[in-house]
Amino acid sequence: MKIAVLTGGGDCPGLNAAVRAVVYRAEQRGHTVWGLRDGWKGLLSSDPPTRLDRASVQEIVGWGGTVLGSSRTNPFKSEDTAKDALRRFQDGGFEGLVAIGGDDTLSAALAMHQRGGPVVGVPKTMDNDVEGTDWTFGFDSATSVAMDALSRLRDTARSHHRVLILEVMGRHAGWVALLAGLASGADYTVLPEEPFDIARFRECVQRAIQARGYALVVASEGAEVSSDLRGGTATRDDFGHEILREKGVAAYLARRLEEEGGWECRTAVIGHIQRGGPPTLFDRVLATRLGAYAIDLVERREFGKVAVLRGEEIRAIPLAEAVARTRKVSPYWLDLLHTFDA
C-alpha cells in the first residue's frame, strides 16, 4: 500500500517518534510511506509529498518538533478545498492516510473519513485533553518542563520568602497544572475544572508561609479566576479590580495576594518553552506504539478510527468518539490533588 502521513496543529515532543514508527512498521509490512508537508496544507499543495524510508527517519525518535512541518490549515472547512484535497489524495494513488494531531487535526480527519477518505488518526496533545485515551504523547514532556520550572522557582521562593506563581498551558483542561503541581509539591493548584475559591487559595498560601516562609502555586492559563478574565478585555473582576486579560491568570493571582495578604509575589509564564525539546521516555514509547498501531489499522482498512492507549494496550476507537468532547480532570484527581494543598 502507498500510505501518507501528516502532523497537524501545535508541535509537541513525540511527533517524530510517531512518524518514525509509521515508517518502520509500514516498511516491515511491505508498504511505502510519503510525508505531507505542514499538516493538511500538504494536501492542498502542488508540491509532491516526500518519500520517507527507514534511512530518512532512523535518528529522529528523540527530536523535538516535527520533521514534516505543521500548520493549522483545515481543508474540510470549505467545500472547494475539501474536494481539492481529496482529489489530490486520490491522484497521488494513496490508499491510506495517518493523521497525527490534536482535536482540530482529528476533526479534519473525521471530515475526510465522512467523505470516504481512508484515514486513521493518532492523537497528540500537550494538554492531555483528548477523549478516549488514557494519556496523549507530548503531555509528559511538556509537564516535565513545567515541573522543572517549578523546582527552579522554589529555590527563589525559599531564598526570598516569597510566593511564586507559575502559569502553565491548559486552556480547557488542567492536566498540566494538576500533574506538575502534584509532582512538585505545590501549595495550591488552580484549574479550569474547579470554580476558583479565593478564600481557600489565600488560606493555603498563608498556611504555607507560616509553615516554611514561602509558597509555590501553579495555575492553568485557562482557569477562570475572575469573570472578567473570560472575555479577554480589560474590565473589572468580582471585587471591582481592573483586569487586563493579556496579563493572564498568574498576574491576577499575584495582584490579589499582594493586595489582600501583603505577601510579596512573583510570577512566571512558561508559554512556548513548554512546547519543544526532546520527548521524555514515556512520550517516545507511547508515540512509537501508536504510530505502529496506526499502520496496523490502515492495513486492516479499519478507517475512521484513532489509535488510543487504554491501560496497557493500544486499541482503536472511532474518530467521532475522540473528538466528541474535551477530556477533563476527574473527581478522583481533584480529590488526590487537594490531599496535598498546604
Next chain:
Amino acid sequence: MKIAVLTGGGDCPGLNAAVRAVVYRAEQRGHTVWGLRDGWKGLLSSDPPTRLDRASVQEIVGWGGTVLGSSRTNPFKSEDTAKDALRRFQDGGFEGLVAIGGDDTLSAALAMHQRGGPVVGVPKTMDNDVEGTDWTFGFDSATSVAMDALSRLRDTARSHHRVLILEVMGRHAGWVALLAGLASGADYTVLPEEPFDIARFRECVQRAIQARGYALVVASEGAEVSSDLRGGTATRDDFGHEILREKGVAAYLARRLEEEGGWECRTAVIGHIQRGGPPTLFDRVLATRLGAYAIDLVERREFGKVAVLRGEEIRAIPLAEAVARTRKVSPYWLDLLHTFDA
C-alpha cells in the same frame, strides 16, 4: 490510627514521593504516621520509629533515594526474628503498616500478613518486573537515565564509526533494555526473554554499519548470551571462547563482534548510576497515587493487599498474587521491538 511505613530493598526514584503521599493522606484522614528506619531492619531495632508529619516530608517529593533508609533485611526468614518483629510492632501500638518495596519486601509483607500482621504493600522496582501492575515507579526514571546514556554513546559511535554497546539493569526481565532501546533507536536489543541469536545480532549490526557507519546496541545484564555466562565462572561459550562472567554481557557481545565482524566496539555499563537521582514526572505521580491509596487500604483494613496501577486506575490485588512470579516482557512488546531492528 497509628500507621508505620518502611522502604525496603534497593533504593529507586519515587520512594520519597510515596512516603510523602502516605503521610499527607494519613494526616488528612486523621491518622499519624511513623517511619521505620532501614526497611524491615527498623522492626528489629530498639531505636524508636520516627514520627513523620507534613512538615517533615513536604519537600521530599523530588528527592532521589529514600529518607527512611533501606536494607535487604527480612525478619520473616527465621522464626525468632519474625516473632520479635511482630511483638515490637504490636508493642508500638501500630494498627497498620505500609511496606514499600520490590519482590523481597513484598514477600516479607506477605509473610507478616500470614502471621496476622496488618500490612499493605506498595510496589517499586527499577526493573518493572512486579506482577499485577502495569508499571512500577522507579522504572521510568531509571530507564530515562539509560536513554540519556544511549544518546551520548550514539555521538561517539557516529563520530568514530564504531559499535557501542550499553549494558543496563534487568536480571530477570528486559523492560529497561526494551524501552531504552525503543526510545533511543537502538539497532539491536538483547533481552533475557529471548534466546540469543548471534547470527541475527551480527546481521543487524552489519545492516546498521552499512546504512550509516555505526551501530548502537542495548543489552540487559541478565540476558543469556552464552551458556557459560549463567554460571558466573570463567569457562567457554558455545563457540569455545573463554568467558569471564564478571566482564558481563556487553563485554561478551563486543568481543564476539570484534572477532567475527572485525568491527571496532566499545562498551559501557550503566550500573548504579541508573539508580539514583530525582524521579521523573511519571514516577512521582505514580508513587504519589500508590502511597495515598495504601492509606485508603489501611483505613478500610484491607490488609494483605498491594496497591497497583491498572490502566488509569489504582486498585488492590492480593500480596500473594504480586509476588507469585516475575513480570516478563510479553510477545506484543517483542514484536514491536523487532519492528525497529536495523
Next chain:
Amino acid sequence: MKIAVLTGGGDCPGLNAAVRAVVYRAEQRGHTVWGLRDGWKGLLSSDPPTRLDRASVQEIVGWGGTVLGSSRTNPFKSEDTAKDALRRFQDGGFEGLVAIGGDDTLSAALAMHQRGGPVVGVPKTMDNDVEGTDWTFGFDSATSVAMDALSRLRDTARSHHRVLILEVMGRHAGWVALLAGLASGADYTVLPEEPFDIARFRECVQRAIQARGYALVVASEGAEVSSDLRGGTATRDDFGHEILREKGVAAYLARRLEEEGGWECRTAVIGHIQRGGPPTLFDRVLATRLGAYAIDLVERREFGKVAVLRGEEIRAIPLAEAVARTRKVSPYWLDLLHTFDA
C-alpha cells in the same frame, strides 16, 4: 576568629557552594562561622546569627537559592541603621564578615568598610555585570537555562516556520543574551550595548527565513529597542506605534516584525525560571574558589577587598573598584557575535 557570612540581593545558583566553601576553609584554619539571616537584614535583627559548621553545609554545594536567605535591605542607607548594624556586629564579637552578593550588596560592604567594618566581598550576579572579575557565578547557570529554552523554541520555530523571540535577563548588560545567542545559533541577538538597528534586524530574520524557513532571536530585557520603552510608560515608538512598557522587548520586536515582514512570530520571556535550580559545574567551582579565598582575605585582614577571578587565578581587588561601574559587553564580543548573524 569569629567570622560572619551573608548572602544579599537576588538569589542565584552558586550561593550555597560559596557559603559551604567559607565554612570549610574557616574550620580548616581554626575559625568559626556564623550565618546572618536574609542578607544585611540579619545585621539589624535581634535574632542571633546561626552557627554554621561542616555538618550543616556538607551537602548544599549543589543546591539552588541560598540557605541563609536573602533580601535587598541596605543598612548603610541611613545613619541610624548603619550605626545599629555596626554595633550589633561588634557586640557579636565578629572579627570579619564575608558579604556575598551583587552590586548592591558589595556597595553596602564598601559603606561598611568605610565606617571601619572588617568586611570582604564575594561577587555573584546572573548578569555577569560586576567589574573586575572575568566571570561571576550564577551567570553560567542562568545562561544555560536560557540556552536550553532556545533549543526548545527552535523546535517549534522549525516545525511551524515561525520567528521565535526569547527575552532574557540583563537590564544593563547583555552577557546573558550574548552567550545564549552564540551558544544556540541564534540568527540575531539584541543587546543593551548596541543601538538597535531595525533594518539590520529585519534583514537577518529575512535571511534566516529564506535559508531554512524560520528564525531564532534572543533579546536582553534591557535593550533599548524603542525610545519609548525606556520610560516604562505607554507611549509611541519612533514609528508611531503605541507601546506598553510592560509587554517588554520581545513583544515589541514581534509586533514590529509581524507588521513589517508579515512573519508569524511567537515570544517567550524566561524571567524567574532563569534564576533557580542547581548550579552548573562552572558556577560551583568558581563559587567554591571565591568562598575559600574570602576566608584567606579575612585571615590576612585584607578588608575592603573583593575576591575575583582573573584568568586562572583568584585575586583580590578593592571593593571600590568592583562597584565603580557596570561591566559591559566589549567590542571583541560584539564582533564575534555578528560573525554568526544570519
Next chain:
Amino acid sequence: MKIAVLTGGGDCPGLNAAVRAVVYRAEQRGHTVWGLRDGWKGLLSSDPPTRLDRASVQEIVGWGGTVLGSSRTNPFKSEDTAKDALRRFQDGGFEGLVAIGGDDTLSAALAMHQRGGPVVGVPKTMDNDVEGTDWTFGFDSATSVAMDALSRLRDTARSHHRVLILEVMGRHAGWVALLAGLASGADYTVLPEEPFDIARFRECVQRAIQARGYALVVASEGAEVSSDLRGGTATRDDFGHEILREKGVAAYLARRLEEEGGWECRTAVIGHIQRGGPPTLFDRVLATRLGAYAIDLVERREFGKVAVLRGEEIRAIPLAEAVARTRKVSPYWLDLLHTFDA
C-alpha cells in the same frame, strides 16, 4: 583562501561548535572551507573533502560528537604517508588547515608544520591536560556528566549507608576527578598527581561514615593506587592482594575498604558515557571563540600556532609549546581540594 578543517582523536562535546565557527568566520572573511573526513585519515583518502558552508553547519553548534568524523590516524609517523598527505593537501589547492584535536592531533599538526605545511591548531580534550591553555573544550561537558553521576550515586549511598566510588576519565591528569569532586562534595578524591595514601583515604571515609552514615569517593582512572595497577597485568599489590588491572581503580579501592574497614562499597565506572552528548554553554562558547580565532591565524598566515584561552582572551602559542608536556593539577588546586576532604 581555500581552507581545510579536520577533527582528530577521541570525540568530545564542542567539536561541532568549533567547526561551525571556522566556517562562519571564514565565510565572513571571504574564504571557503572544506572538511576532511575522519581526522588525518581524510588527508590520505582519495575521496574529496566536503565543502562546508553556513547552511551545512548552522544548526550543529549544540550537537555532540563531530560531523566530520574522527580517527586516530597520524600520517606523519611514516615518511611515505607524510609525503602523500602533504601532496594531496597541496594538490587540493589548500592554503591553510585548521586541525582540531588533543595531544596526538596537535603533534601531527606540528609535524606537518615542520615539513612546511600551513597548519594551525585548536585544542580539545575531555581531560583538560593540554599545556598552555586555561581550559580546553569538552572538559566542562564531560565533568558535568561525572558530577551528575555523583549526585545520583549520593542518593544510593545515603539510602543504604554505603561507600560509593565513581571512577572517571583521566589517565595522566586528574582534572575531571578534581572538579567533579569539588563540585559534588565528595569525601575523598584520588588523583594521578598525588601518591595514594591508603591511611588517609580510610580515615576520610571513616569520618564521613561517622558524620552521616555514608561516603562518596571519586577516582581518576589513572591514579596509581597500587604499584601493580601500573603494569596492566594481574599481579599483587603492596599488601599482597591479587589485582586484575582490568577491574580498575574503583574496584581496587572498594575491595581495600571492604577488607579493612568492613564498609559495604559499590562502584561505578563512567567510561564512554562521559564522552558524548550536547556540549555545555561553557564548551560551546570556548569552542566558538577558538574556531573563529583559528581562521584569524590562518588569514594572518601565523602557521604553526595553536589558539588558546588565557584569562579572558584568546591568543596563540606555538604548537611545540602546547604538546611539550601534559598539564597537571597544580598545588593550588590540591590544597583547595583537601579543604573539602571529609
